[in-house]
Each structure stands twice: as structure tokens, then as C-alpha cells.
Amino acid sequence: MNYPRVLCLGEILFDNLSDRPGKPYEEVDSWTPYPGGAPANVACALVKLGTSAGFIGCVGKDEAGDQLVKLLDDVGVDCTGVQRHETAPTRKVYVVRSETGDRSFAGFGNRDTTEFADTHLQADGLSEELIENADFLVLGSLELAFPDSRDAIERALKWAEQYDVKIVMDVNRRDMFWPDPAESKPLIENLIKRIDFLKISDDEAEWLFDTTDAGAITYRLGNVEGVLVTAGDKGCTYCLGENEGVLPAFNMEVVDTTGAGDGFVAGFIHQLCEYGINSLRDAGVAKGVARYASAVGALTTTKPGAIAAQPIPTEVVAFLASH
Template sequence: MSNARVLCFGEILFDRLADQVGRSLEQVESWTPYPGGAPANVACALVKLGTPAGFIGCVGEDEPGDALVKLLQAVGVDTTGVQRHPTAPTRQIDVVRTESGDRIFAGFSGHDTTEFADTRLQASQLPVGLFEAADFLVLGTLELAYPDSSDSVHKALQLAEQYDVKVLLDVNWRPVFWPNPETAPETIKKLFKQIDFLKLSKEEAELLFKTTDPGAINYRLDSVEGVLVTDGEHGCAYCLSENEGNVPAFAVPVVDTTGAGDSFVAGFIHQLCQIGIHCLADPQMAKKVVTYANTVGALTTMKPGAIASQPTAAEVEAFLNSHP
């Protein structure tokens, strides 16, 4: 029986970060691989904060796949939901970085986006027991781009509904993952009736809703319990149980922004696991939850890599106590 309170569904991969900052893909001389993939990042961040989490996804029967599964297990993430594909490789993505630390997803080292193991995730092999035991499902949208993994997304949503698992959708828009990026917005929008919380970047909000106002988005969707719109160094706007507000970002020395949004999601879900969704009805508690999530995201930007940089609950509390 799994004790994972949160299931994180989607891709796990290696981000190959350019060692030379501010250069184009062609100008980069060397790369350093860091474990990543938004749902895997969220799972690891949750465990480090103290909330048991499981990861559901597919990697290859190869050395990178072995390394990623071992990492999840070392962190303490439940890997019951990890599938292995005998021939498709584990995904690796080239990430170039700007002088300010922002990252640009530049390609897949000569591979086509459809060739990787994460696209082969099989709906028939999703472990039902994980959903029976879970409270939350955290879902990205990249797996909607491929037939097998898209089927698995819809199966996961069916299981979440069957076992009363709350769903947070993190849009995580990455055009480079989609064989036909122009089909993505309508494909993503079809999920909105099946989710409870929606997390968007400012750019994603504009793409999908033509507004960055979380209250307007919440009103338009009607069926969700909360909308979060993050905007990097400008913080997060939110509408949670009809409580609206904006929490500014903390000013910290940024080394690498990779995974900051995933850590934000983990911080938000961790707080809901700690104090319950009902707390969002209190305006002060809603703001406190988002402030906590902002803190987890900010601390993650202070070191390189998405997973290695994630803070513990004690580090988050210490930061909040020193930044009242």
C-alpha cells in the first residue's frame, strides 16, 4: 500500500544545461546534465518538504533511466508508477541560459520529440492502488502531445475522479515538446472541466485566456477551486475560494530559474496537505499559503539544477522567519 499523498504524473528527464551562459545553442561548448521534468521536480520537492509523493511516468531501459529512478528512490519518492520502455530512450533536453539566469528549451540533441520513452506511458499499467491512497494528483500537459501518454492522462483523470483525488493542473507550456504546437491550446483546454486547481505562468494565462487576472479566469472556468498565475520575479496573483490577491516575489540572488515553478507548486500542495483545502476560505490563510509557495520557488533559484536546489521545510521556515 502506497503512503504517497500526492501523485505527480508526467515526464522525468535530464536537463542538459549549457555551461556557457548567454550563448546560443550553436555557440555552447559544453553541457552539464541535471535531473528534471516538471512532475518529477514537484514529487522530489514535496518529499523534501515532508509530504509523501509518488511519480508516474515512463523512462527507457537505459543508463539515464536507471539514474533517474535511483534518484527518485534516493530522495524518497514512491516509484511504483514508473514504467520502463525496452527501446525508446530516456528524454534529454538541451537548455541554454540567458545572462539573467532564465532558460530556453532548445532541442533534444538531434532526436525528434516523439521518440522518447515518456511518450510511451501505458494507461493499462497505471497502478490503481496509488490513486486509492492519494489526496492530490499533480498533472502537466506535455504528455497530451502524444497518443499513448495522452490516453494515460485521461485514464489518470478518470481514476482521480473515481477515488476523489483533487487535481492540480500545471500547464507548463513548452512548444518544443509538441509535434504540432498549434493544436496544444485547444487540447489543454479540454482538461479544465476535470481539474480543481489551475497553475499558469503569466504567458500561459495570456495564451489560453487572453488575460492574466486569476479572478477572471476562475470566473470563466466556474468549476475550479483556485487559480494561480505566477510571474517570476514579480510574484504570484491568485484567486483561491474567491479570495483574490497578489504576493510579491522575494528578492534573492538568482543562479538558475530551472524548476522554480515546480517548487512553487510543491510548496502550495504541501501547505494544502498540512492545513487542508478549507483553509483557503480564510483570506489571510490563502495569502499565507501562496507566500509559502513563493518562498519554496525563490529558494530553488539560488542554486543550479531543479532538484538538487530544492529546500527542506526547515530551510523554508528559517527564510520566512528572517523575511517577515
């Protein structure tokens, strides 16, 4: 069996994007569904870039679940780790957009956040063999909000640590997913103590560390090999292999920012797979890796939805050459 080099564990869902940018949720009468969910987005983006990836998560035994699993399969994502729940539905999220493409989550329709299939990912259903043969495990924080999926994360972390699989976390904080948002901070802080690479937004960095300085966060944590802090159109800062830097954002005609951060994460991990973690000791390589990640994230904003605009390697190379 050819095992995927990267495993992405967490949620897969449909982002129902408003067809009326600039309008509040109550005034939107038309929505278009787009496949999403940060870990699934990362897995798809990695495969498109040429790095093998698998998705681990739970969907319902419903039409939406069938569609999402088919999408993963069509892209080339390994679906061995996908679980199906008998009764809980596949998650749908309603997303409103500003006239400039920035999005905000507006809710789950008439359902509570705890009612969806992704909350029921089972630890006993995980494949130790998949994790043993991976190089990277990618996690977010949303599935920490639910007991079943939190247990699954703990099991995956235990195996990743046992088999020396590098753990990459994109915090991806979304209070609306949590039954009690006050529970999120200590759980996220405990998870961060066990990771190797952290990708975090500037807002999340302020929330957790009272700073957006990647070097300061790296120093404070002490146990990580790299930190990247993204700030949308304000660019990113990074500390990789003790090399620190600041990169401006690429100037883009933004259609939809959904999945831009996930594209960034995929671009970063793809470069780690290409060059190896030890290469980050070289300041030029570290900067190039962060710049490549930024380019993938930027290109992801050029079409609606998180997956449709994800680039292939030749598109990233051409983009970087012209910028």
C-alpha cells in the first residue's frame, strides 16, 4: 500500500456561501454550497501541489457525505480514514461575505453545533497503520469542542508521538463551533504544547500569546520547530529554523477568502516535504518556504469556495516569477 505522507484530521463540510455579498444573514435568500472544512481543504491542496495526503474525519450517511467523499476521491485524497455516522448529518455552515470578499460564519441553519457527524469521529475507528507511516499530521482546534472527536485527536496524537510523526497545527479558532467557547482556550493551549509547527492568525496570536511576533511565540513555547503568523492582506511573519522574517501580502483581486489560510498551510507543508525540515536552517530557504505558502494562499482567493481555486505547482511557480 502507498501510504499518504500527510494526514489531515478534522472536519469536512459544506460552506453555504451567500449569493448576496454585503448583505446580513437575515437578508440572504440564496446560497451556493462549496466543499470545505480546513483539514479537508489542506488535504486537497496538498494533492494538487503533488504531495500525497489523506483525510481523517466523519461524515453522515447522507447525500452531502457521499458528495464530499467523492470529491476527496476525485481529487486523489486518501479516504481510508473517513468514518460514516448512521444518523448524524454532514455539517453545513452558512457564510456571509462582504463586498470585498471577506467572509464571516453566520450559523448552522436550524441545527445545534453538536448535532453533526464530524463531532462523532471515533478513536477506535482510527488506523494506527496510517499514522505510523505518515510524515506529518495536520490538526485544527474545532474538533476539540466535542468529546468523541477530542478523544480521537488524543489517540492520533499518541500514535504520532510514538512514531515520530511531525504535528502541524492551524488553530483556526471559530467560537460558533463550541458549545461553550470558554472551554476552547485551555484545550488549545494544551494541544499546542505537543506540536512541532504552529500556523496561527494574528487575532489568534493576540488571544493566546498577547503578541503577533513569530519569534517571540517560538521562544515562549520552546518546543516548536517553526511558527507562522498570518494577517490576511497585511502579510505574515515567520520563525523557521531560528530564521525570522516578515513578508508582505501579495496584491490580489480577491473573490473569496475562504480557504486562503488552508492553502497557506498546504503550501508550507508541501515545501517541507520537498526540502526537508533541516533545510529551514538556511535563511534563504526559510524565506522561500514562507513565500511559497503565501503564494498558494493568495491564489486560493481568486475563485469562490475553498477548493476550486487551489493551484497546481506550475501556477504557483508562474505566479512567484511574476511577483
